[in-house]
Amino acid sequence: MIKESVRKSKIQKDKKRSFSYDLLPGPYKTLKELVEISSQSKNIEGVQKAQNFCSDILEKLGFRIEHIINPTNKSAKLLVATRKGQSSKTISFIGHTDTVGNPESYPFSLDLGNNKILGAGIADDKAGLVSCFTALESFISKTCHHHHNIRVIISPNEEVGSPGFHRIFKNLGYVSDIVLGLEPADISGNIISSRSGNRWYKLRINGRSAHSGRFGESHINASHELANIITKLSRYNNEFKKIRVNVGSIQTQFKTFNTICGQSEAKIDVRFSSLEDREFIHRKFLNILNTPDQECPYTGDTVKSFYSIEDDCPPLSNTSRNEHLLESIKESIRLIEGKKIESIHSGGAADINYLMNEFNIGVDGLGPSGGKLHTTNEYIWADSLINRAKVIHHTLNALEKNYENGL
Secondary structure, eight states, X not given: OHHHHHHHHHHHHHHHHHOOGGGSOHHHHHHXXXXXXXXXXXXXXXXXXXXXXXXXXXXXXXXXEEEEOOSSSOOOOEEEEEEOOSSSOEEEEEEEOOBSSOTTTSOOEEEGGGTEEEOTTIIIIIHHHHHHHHHXXXXXXXXXXXXXXXXXXXXXXXXXXOTTOXXXXXXXXXXXXXXXXXXXXXXXXXXXXXXXEEEEEEEEEEOBOEETTOTTSOOBOHHHHHHHHHHHHHTTOBTTTTBEEEEEEEEESOOSSSEEOSEEEEEEEEEESSHHHHHHHHHHHHHHHTSOOOBOTTTOOBOEEEEEEEEEEOOBOOOGGGHHHHHHHHHHHHHHHSSOOOEEEESSOOHHHHHOOSSOEEEBOOEEEEESTTSTTOEEETTHHHHHHHHHHHHHHHHHHHXXXXX
């Protein structure tokens, strides 16, 4: 029995050793090539190589290519590819080529026995891009004259928040009627109907430093004021409404026991699911800052508070306007993948958030199902790559029919 087991194990290893990636179907070859490009966000040369790889594919499909230089930050160029339709309506896809992991550490590999493909950034977000390219190739080959303009927007620095491109995204959003996000579905295949927005406050409190043992000296403790602010803000955490106020970092002027702290800083991350909730928290934040607790017992002077907004990402809100699109996509998945999925909320923000406004509609999570994002075991379900390409193709067909029917 032991010898037989050893023999089977050797056969399996020989099969794995003799397997040629040349036997992979076209989309899987494309995915392997894209994953093997080292494109961590700070590797600008590598990300640009990945951007160029994508632009070559889209150019062959008849898209007009733009590479947009980052106006305010150092990064690779934003890729915007457009294929004109017969109407003024526009469908925009949004994805990114930058990754957290490095393919040298997390190489592309097949685990077909478990229906998995692994690799750096494979789920987030390279497989989503390949599914989109595959769908577009199929759609264009069968639909010579499509009504909608089709735009593909690919960020080079999404994993660090796409700094420098937010205004461009916003402008592209206003000329997009429908926005389809290529971020991964979850492991069950659920799509994303809403995403939290985030606002990052950098807060500085100025007090007056002194020796903690000398009475009679003017002093105002900035750290005590900051502690009070944090306590008051924490009262507005509401898991049911998906409001979260989180202090990620605190820094003080001194590192000693016997000093009254004259300056204290904090980085505050606020998450919200609607613009109304964002403004609610902002009003409360300003009210807290404008009513300080700490003052000098000798002069009556109070602390001074200063803040800056370091990032301000709007939410992807789940509105009634999205309902028909959501139901259409869920029905496509049921037909193609043979399963019923849900539309879910994600607490993380993504580039699609910046493209959304009061006039358009959008859905995210149309990329393949995957898991263990940003780890050495990041993966997608192997059959999901083609299935999600079919879902995207089916969605494009449905949107074309809706246009023809005046919907």
